[in-house]
Amino acid sequence: MPILNKDMQVCISLAARPSNIGTRFHNYLYDELGLNFVYKAFTTSDLEGAVRGIRALGFRGCSVSMPFKEAIIPLVDNLEPSAVAIESVNTVVNEDGLLTASNTDYEAVEQLLAEHAVDPAQRVLLRGSGGMAKAVVAAFRGAGFDDLTVLARNADAGRALAERYDYTWTADEPRAEYDVIVNVTPLGMRGDHETALAFGEEHIERATTVFDVVAFPSETPLVQAGRAAGKTLITGAEVIALQAARQFERYTGVTLTADQVARASEFSRAE
Secondary structure: OOOOOOOOEEEEEEOOOOOOHHHHHHHHHHHHHOOOEEEEEEOOOOHHHHHHHHHHHOOOEEEEOOOOOOOOHHHOOEEOHHHHHHOOOOEEEEEOOEEEEEOHHHHHHHHHHHHOOOOOOOOEEEEOOOHHHHHHHHHHHHOOOOOEEEEOOOHHHHHHHHHHOOOEEEOOOOOOOOOEEEEOOOOOOOOOOOOOOOOOHHHHHHOOEEEEOOOOOOOOHHHHHHHHOOOEEEEHHHHHHHHHHHHHHHHHOOOOOHHHHHHHHHHHHOO
16 A cells, blocks of 8 residues: 555545444555555544535545434435435545445345346345345345345334335244345344344245345354255355445446455455
8 A cells, every 4th residue: 555645545434333344345455456545444423524524624435334324315415326215325425525425235235136146036035124124125126026025023114114115024924935035134243143043944945045134254144054055145245345346446436356356355354
């Protein structure tokens, strides 16, 4: 990476609990490609002030995580279709003080469904109703899936999410009759829930595709079970790497190769 200098472009992230994944991913590639950029993670209790700072200091871009994904919308100038589709933002690009927001989570999920050739005619069961669930459900709708059930204990959030995209909601785990099962909850995430299996064996056995959005660890109990059962897998590691690659392209104008994304992703996750 070039020595810090007055012309270096700065990209940041804003999150309640910043991690090193994005910092390591972006800076690894800046270094490899010799780009005059640096990336730094931040948290804030003053989102409006932080956005003013992005404008005033000329920061090139900003990754946005919870709980700021919706709150930042009135603070930017333009919304790309990916952000409009779900009323949620995870990427902001600054062009001479004009802030344009998008959602690369949505884009990543939609691209992965296509890359893994998941048939839109298949039935989908999705567990979760939080912010990331909104991006995933919207991506399924955008990819042409008509039969999706949102499984969520939070009745208000689950029903609202399903109704927004003309899908079905249930609070009780239904019978194992779905072709695609998707986990968008903390079940399997490193910490208190890391040993939890998001779906029972019957659902895994019945499904043809197992999709776990949890990114850390990449080998969640659900992913391990799906791999053992010979299912098509879509992992959270794929989602986070692809959405970061989309951000990188917006910030720098450089389109990454699959190999570059894979190596940066591996480096970003190293402990």
